[in-house]
Amino acid sequence: GAVVSQHPSRVICKSGTSVKIECRSLDFQATTMFWYRQFPKQSLMLMATSNEGSKATYEQGVEKDKFLINHASLTLSTLTVTSAHPEDSSFYICSASLPGISYEQYFGPGTRLTVT
Amino acid sequence: AQSVTQLDSQVPVFEEAPVELRCNYSSSVSVYLFWYVQYPNQGLQLLLKYLSGSTLVKGINGFEAEFNKSQTSFHLRKPSVHISDTAEYFCAVITRGGTALIFGKGTTLSVSS
Numbered sequence: 502g503a504v505v506s507q508h509p510s511r512v513i514c515k516s517g518t519s520v521k522i523e524c525r526s527l528d529f530q531a532t533t534m535f536w537y538r539q540f541p542k543q544s545l546m547l548m549a550t551s552n553e554g555s556k557a558t559y560e561q562g563v564e565k566d567k568f569l570i571n572h573a574s575l576t577l578s579t580l581t582v583t584s585a586h587p588e589d590s591s592f593y594i595c596s597a598s599l600p601g602i603s604y605e606q607y608f609g610p611g612t613r614l615t616v617t
Numbered sequence: 618a619q620s621v622t623q624l625d626s627q628v629p630v631f632e633e634a635p636v637e638l639r640c641n642y643s644s645s646v647s648v649y650l651f652w653y654v655q656y657p658n659q660g661l662q663l664l665l666k667y668l669s670g671s672t673l674v675k676g677i678n679g680f681e682a683e684f685n686k687s688q689t690s691f692h693l694r695k696p697s698v699h700i701s702d703t704a705e706y707f708c709a710v711i712t713r714g715g716t717a718l719i720f721g722k723g724t725t726l727s728v729s730s
Contacts, residue, residue: 543722608660610660611659
């Protein structure tokens with residue numbers, strides 16, 4: 502149980518375009534989902550925390566207008582990278598926590614974004 | 618604020634040898650502790666966690682870790698590694714009642730024959 506999926510697994514887009522990444526909890530309802538960014542050979546950096554039905558909470562230094570997060574249902578959160586630039590190329594990973602057990606997160610397989 | 622230090626960025630070992638990956642944390646409040654494994658181009662998989670109780674916790678794939686409150690450490694161990702254990706390992710903490718996982722920088726475990 503507690504499976505999280507991400508789509509797409511890999512995406513290549515041109516500079517200036519927008520790309521949407523989906524994160525789904527497949528067998529549980531996730532009131533809270535998290536978005537992380539991972540640079541090569543580095544750790545995960547939390548970008549934002551999203552709660553179903555409310556605005557996401559962004560970490561310091563993360564541009565909320567560039568990284569749009571929507572958590573419209575208990576099983577789906579989306580991250581849209583707007584006006585992408587090559588420096589946005591990265592590995593994006595989402596996670597979800599079970600209701601009432603916020604400390605235990607289940608991670609998706611990640612999305613490799615390459616902006617050309 | 619909490620922080621996590623993984624003391625070794627890379628650990629090369631031979632197959633069937635024991636291994637220890639070190640993790641220290643700092644926090645002014647009680648925390649929960651986790652070890653995750655990441656295979657290339659994949660997400661994170663939970664190896665084990667310490668929430669409370671026995672300080673020695675056993676996880677998947679034969680790994681175990683010991684919580685040492687006085688040393689603020691949570692080192693990961695395996696008595697005999699396999700080639701398939703080659704991966705990136707992350708230690709993480711979260712405060713009790715918190716939601717944000719704080720990760721260490723990771724340790725690359727390379728197992729060779």
